[in-house]
Each structure stands twice: as C-alpha cells, then as structure tokens.
Amino acid sequence: MKIVLDRARCEGHGLCEEAAPDLMHLDDDGELVIDREEITEAELAAANAAVRVCPVAALRIE
Template sequence: MKIELDRPRCEGHGLCEEVAPDLMHLDDDGELIIDVPEVDEGDMGAAQAAVRICPVAALKLAS
C-alpha cells in the first residue's frame, strides 16, 4: 500500500506525525513529508491511524 498526500488540502496540523512518526514528519516550514511512501504490513496500523486522524482528510492509502 502507498500513502498518498493531497498536498493542497494538508494544513500541517501534525496529528498524523504524532501517530506515525516513523512514516512521516513536518518539516521546518510545517509541510508534511512522507518518509515511507510504500507501507509494509508492520507499519500498516500506524499508516491507517494517520489516515483516520487527519482532520482535513489529506491522506489516503492506495494500492
């Protein structure tokens, strides 16, 4: 699965980073950076949590 980011929709709240710090982070400008775009089964729970917690639905998982 891949984590896809709708960059114009992202507001930089950082909630996704809190639940999936090994997969993504906010840079110094508050822009979300996806560090691990291809998610393996071991990280699937964190990726799903990041997608669910985003208040503006800027993240999604796609195959």
Template sequence: MSRIVVDFDRCEGHGLCEQTAPDVFQLDDEGELHLTHAEVAPERESAVAAAVRVCPVAALKVQP
C-alpha cells in the same frame, strides 16, 4: 504493498499524522509534510491507517 497518497493542497500541517506514525510522516520547520516511506510495509499498516483516520482535513489516503 499499499502506498500513501497525500493531497498536499489540502494538508494544513496539523501534525496529527506525525504524532501517530512518526516513522512515516514528518513535518519540516515550515509545516510541510514529508513521507519517509511512501509504501506501507506490513509492520506499519496499523499506524498509517490510524494516521489517515486522525487527519482533520482528510489529506491522506492509502491505495492498494
């Protein structure tokens, strides 16, 4: 199973990942990103891949 890696220093809290995969990515009231699932289940792979692509600061990666 793949894992999501977040570069929290790079993340600016734009929220596009949350809009794309809200069951995996969540921003708190201060704009800090939290993962609800660090491991990518097969049913979430396409949504997580889309969230990685839309991140404007390239703060997200998926590692095997």
C-alpha cells in the same frame, strides 16, 4: 500499499506525524513530508491511524 498525500488539502496540523512518526514528519516550514510512501504490513496500523486522525482528509492509503 502506499501513503498518498493531497498536498493542497494538508494544513500541517501534525496529528498524522504523532500517529505515525516513523512514516512522516513536518519539516521546518510546517509542510508534511512522507518519509516512505511504500508501507509494509507491519506499518499498516500506524498508517491507518495517521489517515484517520487527519482533520482535513489529506491522506489516504492505496
């Protein structure tokens, strides 16, 4: 499984970073950076939480 970011939709709210800080972060310019696209089963709950809290639906898991 992997986390996919639709960069065009992302507005840099940072809610996903709060939900999954081990998987993603906002850089100094407020742009979301996915630290690891490939996720393990152990990381799936955090990744799903990040997807759910995004107010512009810029994240998905494939």
